[in-house]
Amino acid sequence: MTKITFIGAGSAVFTKNIAGDILSRPALANAEIRLMDINPERLAESEIIVGKLAQTLGGKAKVRTFSNQRQALDGTDFVVCCFQVGGYDPCTITDFEVPKKFGLRQTIADTLGIGGIMRGIRTVPHLWSICEDMLQVAPNAIMLQYVNPMAINTWAMAAKYPTIKQVGLCHSVQGTAYELARDLDIPVSEIRYKAAGINHMAFYTTFEHRQADGSWKNLYPDLVKGYREGRFPKPSHWNPRCPNKVRYEMLTRLGYFVTESSEHFAEYTPWFIKRDRPDLIEKFGIPLDEYPKRCIEQIARWKREAESLKNADKVEVKESHEYASQIVNSVVTGEPSVIYGNHGNRGFIPQLPEGCAVEVPTLVDHMGLQPTVVHDIPPQLIALMRTNINVQELTVQALLTENVEHVYHAAMLDPHTGAELDLQQIWDLTTDLLAAHGDWLPEWARVKTTKVA
Numbered sequence: 001m002t003k004i005t006f007i008g009a010g011s012a013v014f015t016k017n018i019a020g021d022i023l024s025r026p027a028l029a030n031a032e033i034r035l036m037d038i039n040p041e042r043l044a045e046s047e048i049i050v051g052k053l054a055q056t057l058g059g060k061a062k063v064r065t066f067s068n069q070r071q072a073l074d075g076t077d078f079v080v081c082c083f084q085v086g087g088y089d090p091c092t093i094t095d096f097e098v099p100k101k102f103g104l105r106q107t108i109a110d111t112l113g114i115g116g117i118m119r120g121i122r123t124v125p126h127l128w129s130i131c132e133d134m135l136q137v138a139p140n141a142i143m144l145q146y147v148n149p150m151a152i153n154t155w156a157m158a159a160k161y162p163t164i165k166q167v168g169l170c171h172s173v174q175g176t177a178y179e180l181a182r183d184l185d186i187p188v189s190e191i192r193y194k195a196a197g198i199n200h201m202a203f204y205t206t207f208e209h210r211q212a213d214g215s216w217k218n219l220y221p222d223l224v225k226g227y228r229e230g231r232f233p234k235p236s237h238w239n240p241r242c243p244n245k246v247r248y249e250m251l252t253r254l255g256y257f258v259t260e261s262s263e264h265f266a267e268y269t270p271w272f273i274k275r276d277r278p279d280l281i282e283k284f285g286i287p288l289d290e291y292p293k294r295c296i297e298q299i300a301r302w303k304r305e306a307e308s309l310k311n312a313d314k315v316e317v318k319e320s321h322e323y324a325s326q327i328v329n330s331v332v333t334g335e336p337s338v339i340y341g342n343h344g345n346r347g348f349i350p351q352l353p354e355g356c357a358v359e360v361p362t363l364v365d366h367m368g369l370q371p372t373v374v375h376d377i378p379p380q381l382i383a384l385m386r387t388n389i390n391v392q393e394l395t396v397q398a399l400l401t402e403n404v405e406h407v408y409h410a411a412m413l414d415p416h417t418g419a420e421l422d423l424q425q426i427w428d429l430t431t432d433l434l435a436a437h438g439d440w441l442p443e444w445a446r447v448k449t450t451k452v453a
Contacts, residue, residue: 001062002031002332005076005141007069007130008083009035010042013302014146016049016309018080020317021325023057027333028325030060036072037083043067045306053315069130074137078328081130081145085122086440088295094436095119096292102429103275104420107263108291110148111200112388114417117410118433120152120395122440127153131161142331142368144169144324149395150199150342151388154357156396158344167369168342168357169323170199172260179244180207180257183232184222192216194361196349196374199342200260201268201388202359203381205374207257224252241293243285246272254380263290268388270419327364334366343371350375351382356389387415402444407434 004022009015015035022028033050037043047065054061066072073079085091095115096106109115127147134141143166147153154168173195181188186209193207207223208216226232233244246262258265266272266286273288274280281288309315323339330337341362348371349358363370390413398406411417411430421429434447 002028002078002328003034003076004031004078004080004328005034005036005072006046006080006082007036007072008081008147009046009065010037010039011082011084012042012046012049012306012309014082015046015080016053016315017318017320018082018322018324019050020053020057020315021320021322022328023054023061024317024319025325025329027329029058030062032062032064034064034066034072034076036066036069038067040067045310049306049309049315052309052312053317056314056317070133070137073130073133073141076138076141078331079130079134079138079141079143080324081127081143081147083126083147085119085126086437088292088299091119091122091437091440092292092295094433096289098433098436099429101432102421102425104417104429105273105275105288106291106416107267107273107287107289109267110291111150111264111268112391112416113267113414114411114429114433116149116152117391117395117407117414118437120149120156121399121407121442121445122437123147123149124153124156124396124399125442127157128160131157131164131166134164135161139163141165142327143167144327145342146170146322146324149392151357151392152395154199154342155344155355155392156399158357159355159396159400162344165368167327167362168199168359169327169339170342170359171322172200173202173340173359174321176204176257176259176261177207179233180219180223183226183234184209184219186219191219194374195259195340196358196360196377197259197381198352198357198385198388198392199359200264201385202259202340203254203256203377204259205256205377220251220255220257223248223257227252239294241285241287241290245284246286249284254378254384256378256381263287267416269384270415273416273420275420327369330364331366331368336363336365338363341369341371343369346371348373349377351377351379352385353389353393356393387413391415398445402442404434404445404447407445 145168150168193204195202195204227248244262345358361372394410
């Protein structure tokens, strides 16, 4: 029996979606789903929902719950991480509100920037605790890691626990392919692509459409033409606040399309969010403070959905298009598949530093995860990635060495933060954020100053 452990299983709807994907596969229908969370109410909620899901799919699966992490991991085959240290309230609120006092505005703040740095400092220690438990009770298990900041997390785990089998998973590569196919009015099944880079800053090095004669057409000229004529991007059907213009603009400047959303990408560079340039915010439709809005909406939506699922006799199963079930199925059955995964760089992208987290095509079969080497990324893309890798590296070094000064260094080198604030402002902001987060941070990162209100 295949055993899959969810750490952070109180994220009921996400857990339900991944568990539904897994149990829908014939080879995994009788799997043991282990749910672990520190919140007993949310854990009980997930147990009810996943239990009903299992019954809907034939009742072959076994569902168990745990409040103890090591017990949940004991003898497991796969570990799905889906938690958020500090949650929306208070930690995400803090990551947005404190920088605002310095005039620094953000959109998502979960991957890079001052918000992403703080999220990494409070998240990695718990991921390390999972790795430590895995070494003791599940050394051969594969970790499927869905936690942001993805690159910082992946790098830090690979550096400290190199024997742990882990992959960072995101839906940006396949999700963006669907978006572009929609703009082009082409079925995504007729498109092929190759992407590589770092998480949230990977680029499609090829993006092509299969023609009637079997040849493949480069779609980049069509995308550029559609943007310049004002036809692309089409209005977003999922979030009208995010018109996706930033990525199309970058396509015209770099020649390649990035795989993460415009609201994310706007804060990974120094060019789009400027407090003295409201015209840029309007021109590119940049949704400032987007993540807090999204959190509030998502919490309310998931609460309604979870309540509905608890009261339903059966749970509808829809494919989520996440990679987790594909990986589990390929490892268990040997049926090969290709996913896009984040790994510590061991020559997988030779143009980027050894050890940093890279996102590359990854073959999965009974041998496990086998990243592909990509060596032909254009130099302008590599140069842009390095500006983000600098921040990631210094954050990881702060964690590995327990040197709080590297947190300040990471903030200094962040492209968006450096474009908006001077050195003293960055220093003061970092101090205030470390103070505001208090006990959510490891002991070495806590500063002895008045806590920001």
